Amino acid sequence: MSFTVSKCFCNAVRTLSRSNYTSAISLKNLHPKSSLKITTPSPEQLADNKIFTGYIPVEELEITYSTSSGPGGQNVNKVNTKVDLRFKVESAQWLNEEIRQKLININQNKLTKEGYLVIRSEKTRSQQLNLADAIERLRSLVWKAAEPEPKQSEESIEKIRRRMEKANRTRLIEKKMKSLTKSNRQAPTVF
DSSP, rough: OOHHHHHHHHHHHHHHHHOOOOOTTHHHHHSTOOOOOOOOOOOOOOOSSSSOOOOOGGGGSEEEOOOSSSTTHHHHSSSSEEEEEEETTTTTSSSSSSHHHHHHHGGGGGGGGGEEEEEESSSSSSSSHHHHHHHHHHHHHHHHHHHHOOOOOHHHHHHHHHHHHHHHHHHHHHHHHHHHHHHHHHHOOOO
């Protein structure tokens, strides 16, 4: 064989061996049954008993970036790392009506006059980490609003009623004692 032919043959064998080689810690070996395609998650279909799945459509949020305050030197003055995440609660179709009303009631201080829920994050120096923090805080607010109201058992209602009665009795006894003390301080009336 000539030198060029053997060189081409060696290069071909080398590329074939490289293309078939997979490391022991490659994603294909670690997760053999999963799809390795990068995809955006789609909203899951809601089960009958589930109101919120945790999916938040980012395209329906208004996200703005600005320079954050605090220490950081030149990075703080140049890079827009602060995240303002806002969305109109009443027109959020990805939320159940019940959750929307609870969000409005729970977070009245965070709502603007126009009905926007505003979440700000400037926790880190990274824009992406601040965005992730803001979305996670929004998700936790929605989860809190999605929790069902805890129902009290008959036993606990009875306990509360007994405690209230006892508190009222002790209050009235203390009131009567104070009244007697004050009446004893006055001079006796003579007929």
